[in-house]
Amino acid sequence: MIENMAPSGGAMQLIGALLEQRTGQQIAANRAWRIETALKPVLRERGLPSLDALVGQLLGARSGELADQVVDVLLNQETSFFRDVAVLEQIAAAAVAMQAEVGNRRLRIWSAGCSTGQEPLSLAMLFAEKAAAFPMPPEIVASDVSTAALARARAGRYSQFEIQRGLPVRRMVEWFDSEGGEWVARQELVRRIQFRQQNLTADVPPPGKFDIILCRNVMLYFSLPLRRQVFDRLATAIQPGGLLVLGAGETVIGLTEHFTPSEAFRGFYRTAEAEPAPLAAAG
Amino acid sequence: MKTCLVVDDSKVIRKVARHILETLDFEVREAADGREALDSCLATPPDVVLLDWNMPVMSGMDFLRALKNAGLEQRPKVVFCTTENGMAYIRAAIEAGADEYVMKPFDRETLESKLQIVGVA
Numbered sequence: 148m149i150e151n152m153a154p155s156g157g158a159m160q161l162i163g164a165l166l167e168q169r170t171g172q173q174i175a176a177n178r179a180w181r182i183e184t185a186l187k188p189v190l191r192e193r194g195l196p197s198l199d200a201l202v203g204q205l206l207g208a209r210s211g212e213l214a215d216q217v218v219d220v221l222l223n224q225e226t227s228f229f230r231d232v233a234v235l236e237q238i239a240a241a242a243v244a245m246q247a248e249v250g251n252r253r254l255r256i257w258s259a260g261c262s263t264g265q266e267p268l269s270l271a272m273l274f275a276e277k278a279a280a281f282p283m284p285p286e287i288v289a290s291d292v293s294t295a296a297l298a299r300a301r302a303g304r305y306s307q308f309e310i311q312r313g314l315p316v317r318r319m320v321e322w323f324d325s326e327g328g329e330w331v332a333r334q335e336l337v338r339r340i341q342f343r344q345q346n347l348t349a350d351v352p353p354p355g356k357f358d359i360i361l362c363r364n365v366m367l368y369f370s371l372p373l374r375r376q377v378f379d380r381l382a383t384a385i386q387p388g389g390l391l392v393l394g395a396g397e398t399v400i401g402l403t404e405h406f407t408p409s410e411a412f413r414g415f416y417r418t419a420e421a422e423p424a425p426l427a428a429a430g
Numbered sequence: 431m432k433t434c435l436v437v438d439d440s441k442v443i444r445k446v447a448r449h450i451l452e453t454l455d456f457e458v459r460e461a462a463d464g465r466e467a468l469d470s471c472l473a474t475p476p477d478v479v480l481l482d483w484n485m486p487v488m489s490g491m492d493f494l495r496a497l498k499n500a501g502l503e504q505r506p507k508v509v510f511c512t513t514e515n516g517m518a519y520i521r522a523a524i525e526a527g528a529d530e531y532v533m534k535p536f537d538r539e540t541l542e543s544k545l546q547i548v549g550v551a
C-alpha cells in the first residue's frame with residue numbers, strides 16, 4: 148500500500164508504487180528509466196509537462212481512469228505466437244494424454260496473463276490441429292489484468308510485425324485473414340477462447356477447476372511473498388493431478404508445497420499428490 | 431556456421447539482410463537474381479536461401495521451381511522475403527514449396543524468428 152512506502156517526494160517512486168499496488172509488478176531501480184520512456188506518450192496525450200505534473204493529476208484525480216492508463220502502459224506485455232514452441236507442443240501433448248485419461252470430460256485450460264492473445268491463440272491452433280484426440284476442443288480461458296491488452300486479444304488483430312513473430316506461415320494462412328495491412332484471427336479460432344479481466348494478485352481465479360494452467364512470464368517481477376500467495380491461489384483452481392506451466396527460467400521451487408516438478412513433462416509442475424492414506428495394518 | 435544466400439536485386443536490401451544475418455552468426459553470400467542464385471546453389475548449396483520475388487533475369491518463383499528440379503541431395507530451406515504481401519502470393523509460394531515467408535519491411539526479430547521456424551537459426 149502506498150502509505151507503507153518509504154516517504155519520498157519522487158514522482159518515480161509514487162508511480163512505481165502505484166504499479167506494484169495494482170499489479171504486483173516491481174520496477175527495479177536500474178529499470179526506472181522505463182517509467183519515463185513508457186509514460187512519454189501519456190504526457191503528450193494529456194498535455195502534461197512532466198512526470199511531476201502527472202503525479203499531481205493522479206493524486207487529484209476523481210476517476211481511476213488516468214491511473215488505469217498509467218498502469219497499463221507500464222506493464223510489460225511482451226509476447227509472441229508460439230513463444231517457446233517446444234513448451235507449447237509439450238502442453239498439447241500433455242492435453243492429449245490427459246484427455247485419454249478423463250474420457251469424455253472436456254478439458255479446461257487457463258492462460259493467466261495472456262497479454263494480447265498470442266499465447267491462447269497458439270494453444271487453440273495446436274488443439275485444432277489435434278482435433279481427433281479431443282471429443283470436444285479443450286476450453287481455453289484467457290485472462291489478463293490489462294483491459295487494453297485484453298481488448299486487443301479479443302479483436303485478434305495483429306500488425307505485420309507481430310504476425311511474423313513465431314507464427315509459421317502455413318498456420319498464418321490457415322487461421323488469419325489479411326485486412327488492410329493487418330492480420331485478423333478467424334472467428335472459428337477466437338471463438339474457442341473466453342477472455343476475461345482478472346488480476347492474479349487481487350481477484351479469485353475464473354470459476355471451475357482447470358487441467359492445465361499457464362502463468363508464463365507474469366510473475367518475474369513479483370516479490371517472493373507475492374509469488375507464494377499467487378501459487379497458493381492457483382492451486383485452488385487446478386484439478387488434482389493438473390499441470391502448471393511457467394515461463395522459461397521461472398520456478399515454484401522453494402515457494403510452494405502445492406506443486407512439484409512433473410516427472411512426465413519436463414519443466415512443468417503437477418499439483419502435489421494428496422497425502423498417501425495411512426496403510427491398512429498388514430495381515 | 432550456417433550459410434545463407436541472400437537473393438535480391440536491391441543492393442541496399444542485401445546489405446541490410448547481410449548485416450542482420452551476420453549478427454545472427456550466418457555466413458552470408460549474395461546473388462542479384464534467380465539465375466545467379468541457382469548457379470551459386472548448384473556450386474555449393476547454402477543452408478537457407480532468403481529469396482526476393484520480383485527480380486530481373488529470373489524471378490524468385492522461377493528460381494524455386496528450378497531449384498526443386500535440380501535434384502540437389504539436400505535442398506536448402508527457402509524463405510521468401512518480398513513486398514508481395516497478399517494472401518494469393520503467400521499461398522502460391524507455399525504451394526511452390528517455399529518453407530517460410532517474410533513480408534517486407536522486415537527487422538531482425540522477424541528474420542530471426544522465421545529462420546528459427548525453418549530450423550536454421
Ligand SMILES: C[S@@+](CC[C@H](N)C(=O)[O-])C[C@H]1O[C@@H](n2cnc3c(N)ncnc32)[C@H](O)[C@@H]1O
Nearest residue numbers: 170222225226260262292293346347363364365
Ligand atoms: C510479459 S507478458 C507474458 C504474456 C504471455 N503469458 C507470454 O508468456 O508470452 C505478462 C502479462 O502479464 C500481465 N500481468 C501483469 N501483472 C498481472 C497481474 N497481477 N494479474 C494478471 N495479469 C498480469 C501483463 O499485463 C502482461 O500482459
